[in-house]
Amino acid sequence: MDEQPKVKGPASYFPSIEQKYGEPIAHWLTLLASREEKKHMALVAWLKAEHGMGHGHANALVAHFLAQG
Known part of the structure; x- marks a missing residue:
């Protein structure tokens, strides 16, 4: 059985x-x-204020974005 690896982070x-x-x-x-x-x-605060995003979602996007360099 080939299971997809669980996406983390x-x-x-x-x-x-x-x-x-x-x-x-x-x-x-x-x-x-x-x-x-x-x-x-x-950046998290901006996503929350300007786009109505929840903290967890905003935090995940910003963390991913900044990790890309």
Whole structure:
């Protein structure tokens, strides 16, 4: 039996983020890349305030984005 490896870390939130907010992850990463601010909590706060995102979802997106360099 070939089981898919379980997705761990921030990416484990991606399916629910796409379902809840109706945009692909690439959309959110592009928005984050357009921001001059690069501090983790400032980006989380921006996603929450401007896009109504929950803290866990915003935190996962920002963590993934910043880990990409």
